[in-house]
Amino acid sequence: MIHTITVNGFPCEYVDHGSAGKPPLVLLHGWAQDHRLFRHLAPILARDFHVYALNFRGHDAQLTDVGDFTADDLASDVIGFLDLLGLEQVRFVSTSHGCWVNIEVQDRLADRALGKTVVIDWLMQPFPGFHTQIREGCEPETVVAARQSLFTEWTEGTDVVDVLDHVDREMTWFGVEMWMRACREIEKAYGHWGDPLQRMSVLADRLQVAHIYSQPLADDYRVFQEDFSRENTWFTPVHLPGQTHFPTLENPEGVAKAIAAFYS
Structure with missing residues (x-):
């Protein structure tokens, strides 16, 4: 069942799984996605957890028209969601x-945060052409072609x-304005921070x-993260063999096992 509450004046949907006596775990999808990813x-x-799959x-x-918004607005909504449901740790x-x-x-969240989190298939080291794809994705004249070029890379060989179905039907359902x-917002984030690391x-x-990931497939991407991890012990890369950008759909058992091990 999909539940709907009002967060910061806007409708917020979520689906929960599991019992209330288990530790809370919130799933956050990417742009132009929703709880179906999970x-x-x-x-x-x-x-192992009381799971909340939240829709941004x-x-x-209903694809409610909420006007323009930013990634910072989405972060405010997530915190508002936690407060309304009284979720801690x-x-x-x-x-x-x-x-x-x-x-x-x-x-x-600062001191309210658990101090551990999981990120899945987040591009730690942009590949050649990535920023061009994102820039073209910002423009009405090139957005459809730019989106398709990413879809092709994400699903090649699967x-x-x-x-x-997730790519061809679910993600395109959100439309080019959302894309x-x-x-x-992605361009802004990389422009400000350089990269996620x-x-x-x-x-x-x-x-x-x-960081649980399958793509990019290149060996040097795995080596790059392993080298970074040796110097930065707060970061743990977990590579799951797979062909696509969507390990939650391609290998959910493997992803779940990695998440449970990290939070155990």
Whole structure:
């Protein structure tokens, strides 16, 4: 069942799994996604946690027109959600560029934060052409082609029906206006911080992070993260073999196992 509450004056949907007696865990999707990204993962996590799959502002089933908004607004909504439900010592799991929101939430929660969080398939080291794709995704004339170029990279070589359906139907359902907003906010985040590792490093003295990922597939991307981890013990990369940008759909059991191990 999808529940709806009002957070900061806007409708906020969430789906919960598991019993109230278990530790709370909040799932945060990326831009132009919703709780369906976690449809296989959430029931598995519910064995150990009370899981809340939250839909961001403007990402509800009615695609409510809430006007323009930013990633910072989404972070405010997440904290408002925690306050309304009275959730404390929350475990967080976020995906893709929804991870910028997650880390901003950890920053703002300060002493209220658990001190550990999970990020999934967040681009730690932009590949050649990434910033061009994001810049073109901001413009009405090029947004559709730019979006498709990313979709092709994310799903190349897979025949997993859930992944293809998520990209071809669910993500495109949100429309180009949401995609342009997403690209604007992603471009802004990389422009300000350089990359996610620099953003998270600001909280290195009080935040442990596990990065569960499959893409990019190149060996040097794995080596890059492993090298960084040896020098920065707050960061733990967890590589799951897979072909796509969506391990929560491609390998939910593996993702759930990694999350449970990190929070155990």
